Amino acid sequence: MGDTGTKRPNSGDSEDSRKKAKMGGARLEDRADSGAGYNPYLAHMNDGNANGDGSSDPFAGFEKRNTTAAQAEKVEDRDTNPFTGRPHSAKYFGILEGRRDLPVHKQRQEFLDKYHSTQILVFVGETGSGKTTQIPQYVVYDELPQLDGKLVACTQPRRVAAMSVASRVADEMDVRLGEEVGYSIRFEDMTSQNTILKYMTDGMLLREAMHDHDMSRYSCIILDEAHERTLATDILMALLKDVARRRPDLKIVIMSATLDAQKFQRYFNDAPLLAVPGRTHPVEIFYTAEPERDYVEAAIRTVLQIHASEPEGDILLFLTGEEEIEDACRKIAAESEEMAREMDSGPLVVYPLYGTLPPHQQQKIFDKAPAPFRKGGKPGRKCIIATNIAETSLTIDGIVYVVDPGFSKQKIYNPRSRVESLLVSPISKASAQQRAGRAGRTKPGKCFRLYTEKAFKKELIEQTYPEVLRSNLANTVLELKKLGVEDLVHFDFMDPPAPETMMRALEELNYLACLDDEGALTTLGSLASEFPLDPALAVMLISSPEFYCSNEMLSITALLSVPQIFMRPANNRKRADEMKAHFSHPDGDHLTLLNAYHAFKGQQNDPMGDEKSWCHQHFLSLRHLNSADNVRSQLKRIMESRGLELVSTPFEDKNYYTNIRRALLAGFFMQVAKKSGSGKSYTTIKDNQVVKLHPSTVLKTDFEWVVYNEFVLTSHQYVRTCTGIKPEWLLEIAPNYYDLETFDAGEVRSALVRAAEKRRRAEAKKRS
């Protein structure tokens, strides 16, 4: 003890509490001026002259759910803010003018009429219509949530969108973000007692619904970007359809960008529809005459042709993944230099764009296109090579040319093998339209589709399959049970998943003891659903106090919930592998992750340490380690609130690592593989898939049995993040799953029988 060995666990929680204090501080200050006795939107009532324009109540004459656009606009035009009673800021009326210029503004009255006529409304607005910012405000002026305390909520599929839209709308309403207008996302609740309009992620609303099945805090719920059909949106739609029956006072608006609105209308019992035009420029579509054999090569050629012969304007090319993108970036950059020399073309800068790119590099795509090489020379342009991230999450102005090879990586789930994998697949017509639309945001544009018109019409499906049809639903089923859904077979999904997928999920949850044999939620299942984790991880964490290592399992769970912390840059792989070897534990990758995390925490605690350069030097991702820390504190709070003990085996104890390896099995006993024959391959237990240990593993092949975190299907079938285990642990920790009666005769069964005998002998010896 007492030295600074990198493998020493960090038993204190000083970081957690320090960080908490730092995060909470700012928000407390924000709220300080709106303490319990002061209600800012009633301020005008206390002082009749505060408005400066005569009347004491700006909403005098308003009747909830029976207002007009003219009434609302009159209030918006006042000199004082109707919600805070404060005079409007200098910029308010400028912003208001811009809002009145949006396409959706012309239909404000029409929206209100439809809204009044129905409980559920489907609203279709194309990009640039202003629906995400305006519709919730129109609803606020009609629901008057400041009077009855019931909120208006607007959900978004992504955190950044929830934050940035809330911030924009707070500006538009001239209030402070977090007061009347706020947002709520994981790790950050930016709302207060005064909040009347709340933007939130769809997952966050789902979490709230687990404890409030009727969503009783809200008078109106607006689901935005419903066409994206995320898992959370699909579940929310089904829940809301049901809640709407129980709560006639609840209003629901489904907002979508596609023309597939009829499907939403039909699903919501023929709900009325309102459509608002967008504000985009025409985009001319070009197809290839013949199918392309190599779409990457064709894409590069097309980009260079545009650069050589088309007028000024930036280019957006869609490819499928990091490697493809980086490769294409290099090739295009090299070719364009040659073009500049030989044909006197303008400069071309190429930017990659994908999700795992660090934020400061993602920001570069917003840089201006380069200036001509010389005064009066041909204009420069930028070319962005992006994944699907540019189709939904990020919009880039100034794009005039889109190159669309027609592919993207998509998640697929095979319930038979229980494997989720990523596969390069043709996109849908809706995706192709979305991609083309990216060319017409600032002026008329062109889209070059690298497939034939016939292929577009005949081969592409209309819509990308919703996530619910492409995922393992174990987590979803657990959530639904917690949400009080008893009959999953007849649960009203907009697109019902395959029965086999549901069966697999129920089976998995039953093995994990989250559901009993009747399919009812158990105490363990109810506890597991409290954690923002997959069921296996949650069960592992909940069981970990029994293995005297819940502190360590908290860290491992957090590390498994964030992207890979070990970085391996293409130009420095060897060095990165050498640095990773410093943390390597011979018994497995989970332990190696833990070692790296402990070393990181040691570095953070060291007053002389510089975590940034230390991470850089050790090829560890500081960003991902920090987010693991964040996840860890969230999980820790949940553990504490549920009375789950935080314990560790002393590091000096010879069972320190053994306890952790055993604890892994409490959740992952279904993800075990046994070495087959003499070679390097392994076979998964029960479904008998032949797999290899992923090359990133620290394990030398000296373990007969391994537990693995995930199954990945790429050029081979791999199991990734593996730790060595002993078969007798399986019999002890998961006796139901490893009931010898259920195994066919064979290598696995005989090995388990031998383990059982070994275990009996050991116990007999212990007794005598």
Place this chain on the structure above:
DNA sequence: GAGCACTGC
């Protein structure tokens, strides 16, 4: 001897 499309609690 690989590669994490993209989200979310």
